[in-house]
Amino acid sequence: METGYITAFWFIIISALTVPLMLGVGYLLRPKSKVTRRKMTSYECGEEPVGSAWVKFNIRFYMVAIVFIIFDVEMAAIFPVATVFKESIANGTVALVFSEIFLFVALLLIGLIYCWVRGDLEWVKGVTKFAPNK
Amino acid sequence: MNKVLLLAEILTVASALVVGFHPNILYASVFLLFTFCGVAVMFLYAGADFLAGAQIIIYVGGVTILILFAIMLTQWLYKIKLADLRNKMILPAILSVAVAVFLYRALHQMVATLPLQTPEALEKFTSTPKTALMGHALLGSYLLPFEAITILLLGAMVGAVWLARPE
Amino acid sequence: MVQSAQFAHSLEGWFGLLPLWGWAAVSAFIVIYFLALPFGGLATYIERKIAADMQDRIGPNRVGPIGLFQFAADAVKMLAKEDFIPKGGDRFLFNLAPLFVVVGSCTAFAVLPLSKYLIGADLNIGVVFILAVTTLIAPGLLLGSWASENKWSLLGGLRAASQIVSYEIPVALSILPIVLISGSLQIGSIVEQQGWTVFGENQASYHFWNAFHNPFTFFSMFLLFIGGLAETNRIPFDLPEAESELVSGFNTEFSGMRFGLYALGEFCDVFVMSAMVTALYLGGWHIPFLDIEKLGFALPTALVAFVQFHMFMIKTLLVVFVVMWLRWTLPRLRVDQLMGMCWKGLLPLAFFNILGTALWMWVFKGQSLMQLLAGHG
Numbered sequence: 001m002e003t004g005y006i007t008a009f010w011f012i013i014i015s016a017l018t019v020p021l022m023l024g025v026g027y028l029l030r031p032k033s034k035v036t037r038r039k040m041t042s043y044e045c046g047e048e049p050v051g052s053a054w055v056k057f058n059i060r061f062y063m064v065a066i067v068f069i070i071f072d073v074e075m076a077a078i079f080p081v082a083t084v085f086k087e088s089i090a091n092g093t094v095a096l097v098f099s100e101i102f103l104f105v106a107l108l109l110i111g112l113i114y115c116w117v118r119g120d121l122e123w124v125k126g127v128t129k130f131a132p133n134k
Numbered sequence: 135m136n137k138v139l140l141l142a143e144i145l146t147v148a149s150a151l152v153v154g155f156h157p158n159i160l161y162a163s164v165f166l167l168f169t170f171c172g173v174a175v176m177f178l179y180a181g182a183d184f185l186a187g188a189q190i191i192i193y194v195g196g197v198t199i200l201i202l203f204a205i206m207l208t209q210w211l212y213k214i215k216l217a218d219l220r221n222k223m224i225l226p227a228i229l230s231v232a233v234a235v236f237l238y239r240a241l242h243q244m245v246a247t248l249p250l251q252t253p254e255a256l257e258k259f260t261s262t263p264k265t266a267l268m269g270h271a272l273l274g275s276y277l278l279p280f281e282a283i284t285i286l287l288l289g290a291m292v293g294a295v296w297l298a299r300p301e
Numbered sequence: 302m303v304q305s306a307q308f309a310h311s312l313e314g315w316f317g318l319l320p321l322w323g324w325a326a327v328s329a330f331i332v333i334y335f336l337a338l339p340f341g342g343l344a345t346y347i348e349r350k351i352a353a354d355m356q357d358r359i360g361p362n363r364v365g366p367i368g369l370f371q372f373a374a375d376a377v378k379m380l381a382k383e384d385f386i387p388k389g390g391d392r393f394l395f396n397l398a399p400l401f402v403v404v405g406s407c408t409a410f411a412v413l414p415l416s417k418y419l420i421g422a423d424l425n426i427g428v429v430f431i432l433a434v435t436t437l438i439a440p441g442l443l444l445g446s447w448a449s450e451n452k453w454s455l456l457g458g459l460r461a462a463s464q465i466v467s468y469e470i471p472v473a474l475s476i477l478p479i480v481l482i483s484g485s486l487q488i489g490s491i492v493e494q495q496g497w498t499v500f501g502e503n504q505a506s507y508h509f510w511n512a513f514h515n516p517f518t519f520f521s522m523f524l525l526f527i528g529g530l531a532e533t534n535r536i537p538f539d540l541p542e543a544e545s546e547l548v549s550g551f552n553t554e555f556s557g558m559r560f561g562l563y564a565l566g567e568f569c570d571v572f573v574m575s576a577m578v579t580a581l582y583l584g585g586w587h588i589p590f591l592d593i594e595k596l597g598f599a600l601p602t603a604l605v606a607f608v609q610f611h612m613f614m615i616k617t618l619l620v621v622f623v624v625m626w627l628r629w630t631l632p633r634l635r636v637d638q639l640m641g642m643c644w645k646g647l648l649p650l651a652f653f654n655i656l657g658t659a660l661w662m663w664v665f666k667g668q669s670l671m672q673l674l675a676g677h678g
Contacts, residue, residue, distance in 0.1 A: 004422030005178055006322050008411045008430070009138055010329035011421060015407035018333065019400045019562060026380040026558040033383040040388035042451040043553055049451075061463045062203045063295070064640070068466045069196040070291040075473050076188035077272065077280065079429065079486070082477055084269035085659065086484030089667050096273060100280075101481075101659055105652045107284050111291040112648060120295050122637070160447070164394065167440060174433075184486075187429035195436030195469065199462055202443055206459070263425040265486055 067115070071108065078104050139179050146172030163201045170194050181260030184268060328421050329411070336415075337407050340572050341565035342372040348625050355629045375561075382557030387450050390554065394448035399559055401441025402566035408434045409573040414492050416586045416609035417594075418602060427488035428476055431577060432469070435532070435570065439465040442541070442551050445563075449554035457550025460636065461541035465532050467643045472528035474651035475521045478658035479511055479581045482518070482667075492585030497671055499590045508669030510584035515670055517657035522582040524651055526620070529574030531643070533567060535624055537631040540639060575620035579613065583620075586613040 042049050081100055088097040149168035156162045170193040177186035250256045272280045346361060346368065353360025361368035386395050409431045411421040424430050439462045446458020483491045497509035508514055512522045531538040542550030552563045579585060586609035593600060593608055634642065665673060 003321065004424045005183075006138075007325040007329055007422035008408065008424065010322075010326045011333065011408045011411040012404055014326070014329050014333050015337075015404050016400060018338070018407070019403050022380075022558050022562060023384070026382075026384060029377075030381045030383065030557070033385070035385070037388075040385065042387045042389065042449065042454075043548065044452065045548065059207065060640075061459050062200070062207055064463045064467050065196065065200040065203050066294045067291060068470065069192065069200060070287050070294070071470045072192050072196050072473075074284065074287055075470070075477075076192060077283065078477070079188075079480065080184060080265050080269035081272050082269070082480040083266050083484055083486060084273060085481045085662065086667060089662060093273070094663050098659055098663055100273060100277075102656065103281065104284060105656055107288050109649070109652055111288045112644070114292055115295050116645065118295070122641075160391075161393070164397070164440075164444065183424070183426045184429060187426050187433040190433035191429070191436055191469075195433075195439060195466065198440050199443065199466055202440065202447075203459075203462070206447065206455075265426060 063120070070111075074104065074108055138175070142172045142175035142179075145169075146176070160202075160205055163198065163205060166201070167194055167198045170198070179260065181262065182264055184265040325422075332410050332413075332415075332421055333407050337410050337569050337572070338565065341568040342376060344568040344571070344621070345375060345564065346372045348628070351622070351625045352629055355626075379558050379561040384557045384559065387554050389450040391448040391450070394444045395554075398441050398445025398448060399555070399562040399566070401437050401444070403562055403569075405435050405437030405441060406566045406569035406573060410569070412488055413573065413576045414488050414580050414585050415613055416606045417489070417493070418606045419610055420489055423487060423489035426486045428480070428486045428491075428577075428581070431573065432473055432476075435573065436465075436469065438566070438570065445555070446551040449551075451554050453548045453553045454551050457541045457543075457547045457553070461534060461551050464534070464538065464541060464639060467640065468528045468531035468538075468647075471524055471643060471647035471651050472532060474648070474655060475524040475528060476581060477651075477655050478518050478521045481655070481658050481662060482508070482511060482514055482669075488580055488585075492580050492587070495584040496587045496592055497590075497669070498592045498595070509671035510582065510587070510589075512582040513670055515658060515661040517654045517661060518582065520650065521654040521658070522578060524647055524654065525582065526574075526578050526623075528647065529578065530624065530627070531639070533570045533574055533624075535571065536628040537634050538639060539633060540636055543633060571621060571624055572617065575624065576613075576617045578620050579616040583616050585616075586610070588612050 078101065081097065081104075085094075085097050085101070088094045146169050149165040149172065152165040153162045153169060156165065170189060174186040174189040177183075177189060248259065250259055349371070350360045350368070352358075361371040364370040364374045386392055412424055412427040412430050414420045414423070442465075443458045443462040446454040446456075446461070449455070479491060480486060483494055485491060491511075494507055495510050496507045498507075511518050513519065530536075534541050540550075541547075542552065547553070552560055555563055588608070594605055
């Protein structure tokens with residue numbers, strides 16, 4: 001392991017310690033506050049909160065996360081190949097590396113175009129499909 | 135040096151135990167995040183720095199978010215108390231022990247093939263940067279698996295998008 | 302090696318007082334407490350002052366000369382504010398969330414190349430390190446918003462997480478051309494290679510700033526910048542905390558110093574993103590067309606580090622200024638426009654840039670535009 005990671009660990013430790021430090025200073029500085037029931041309710045623009053805050057949301061958020069993971073794994077695979085590209089120009093294997101990168105980009109692009117054509121990239125699907133100007 | 139490694143191992147195992155036994159599934163997924171971070175630190179100590187970075191990006195940034203989204207999407211999943219499942223733990227326990235034994239044997243055989251027998255060799259192995267080596271390997275002996283994985287991922291993407299369609 | 306330790310070594314007599322890990326701790330402490338956090342504080346003042354100038358107002362002018370100590374007053378106010386957690390909320394996750402945000406943004410400072418000699422840790426995987434560490438912010442925001450038990454918060458947190466996650470891809474893909482050019486993920490070496498000088502003898506091996514390496518990297522810089530804006534939830538991508546629809550988004554229930562930590566983390570993240578644009582595309586600590594270490598006479602290392610540090614800060618703060626400028630220029634995007642821009646706009650363009658850069662490198666044998674013009678092709 002590189003010794004540079006020791007510094008990185010210290011950055012993590014010190015920045016993590018900053019949070020309790022600041023909250024602790026705040027705890028010592030501020031006047032004692034009275035806790036009332038209304039104060040502890042969650043903020044809904046002054047109204048009494050209605051129902052649970054944990055509402056249902058659009059499944060598209062989930063979709064985005066799935067597609068992200070796939071793109072991310074691809075990227076993790078292409079970064080090491082990209083680091084070799086420069087020296088491959090010198091030692092004459094550039095055609096192989098270039099075709100590798102090209103293939104990578106092309107396959108991702110095919111996936112992207114597939115989603116695009118099928119309309120999976122539209123956030124508000126119904127609206128765009130049946131919009132009057134189309 | 136090794137104190138950090140020890141700390142990371144404790145973090146990994148302890149948060150893995152929380153993942154396994156905490157009744158609240160949201161907490162379990164938060165501690166899963168810490169397990170991933172601990173594993174990344176172990177990768178660093180094995181000299182696989184790029185792998186550690188990729189581990190954090192993919193697992194902490196991607197998989198954890200995906201799990202959190204899934205939990206938040208399905209509220210009955212959040213309210214379920216996993217402690218109800220305590221009496222159904224015999225089969226998982228047997229399975230996990232079997233997997234552990236298998237992994238131990240596989241890793242043991244793999245390590246035996248690596249040039250790590252002396253402390254100096256180990257030091258040399260863990261201190262060489264692996265990113266470029268990985269690049270060369272992906273272009274050389276692992277060219278075909280690499281392409282296969284790219285196509286597999288393309289299939290995975292198409293499948294995921296297809297499954298998630300509302301119709 | 303720990304770069305700052307090397308620097309300390311050049312100041313004779315200092316080195317040896319502490320072991321290596323001690324120097325590592327000291328440099329981490331200095332960077333976080335004398336660069337990251339003060340920047341986070343001052344940025345709030347600068348932002349208000351810039352806003353005032355653009356809207357023909359005066360802005361903060363009461364505390365100290367030209368209101369310069371406004372941020373200190375704000376900090377005191379935040380520390381003295383009441384601190385509470387909503388009753389239905391989740392205490393543990395509520396406390397954990399700011400930690401993720403602060404660690405995610407401040408740890409990235411470890412690999413920022415403040416000068417050739419002032420890098421916390423010039424890691425082999427520097428670029429990937431920044432990407433990895435800043436991903437911690439997304440789960441932090443999501444968990445904090447969930448723990449608040451507030452509808453505004455949850456919606457804001459979901460938007461934040463999905464936005465950060467989607468724009469991570471254009472950001473990483475617009476770093477890829479730089480990796481192709483430099484053949485390295487190490488930020489120090491990426492910056493070093495951008496030191497093309499007018500009369501230096503290193504013209505053949507060093508190219509000018511990566512932004513001017515070829516037309517594709519020039520576009521790629523803007524992609525990285527736009528992606529960075531979205532990752533840090535800045536306008537026009539501030540949907541997660543859109544005041545007019547979500548009150549304050551994911552930090553609605555965070556009061557006092559907890560909110561302060563969120564704001565601090567976010568401004569630090571803005572700095573990290575701007576520093577990344579600077580280091581990867583705008584030559585980092587290089588003075589344009591000049592290498593102060595090859596002037597013909599030797600300068601003390603401390604002076605070189607001093608000059609380079611200021612060069613880096615000037616460039617980075619200029620990028621930060623553009624970020625703040627945009628805030629008072631552009632309206633907010635809609636959520637479908639946001640996702641459309643990422644998947645249909647930035648992503649195909651990033652692919653185009655990668656292939657274009659690779660082709661350029663192949664055709665011109667890795668020479669940059671500047672090297673070709675100077676006849677080193």
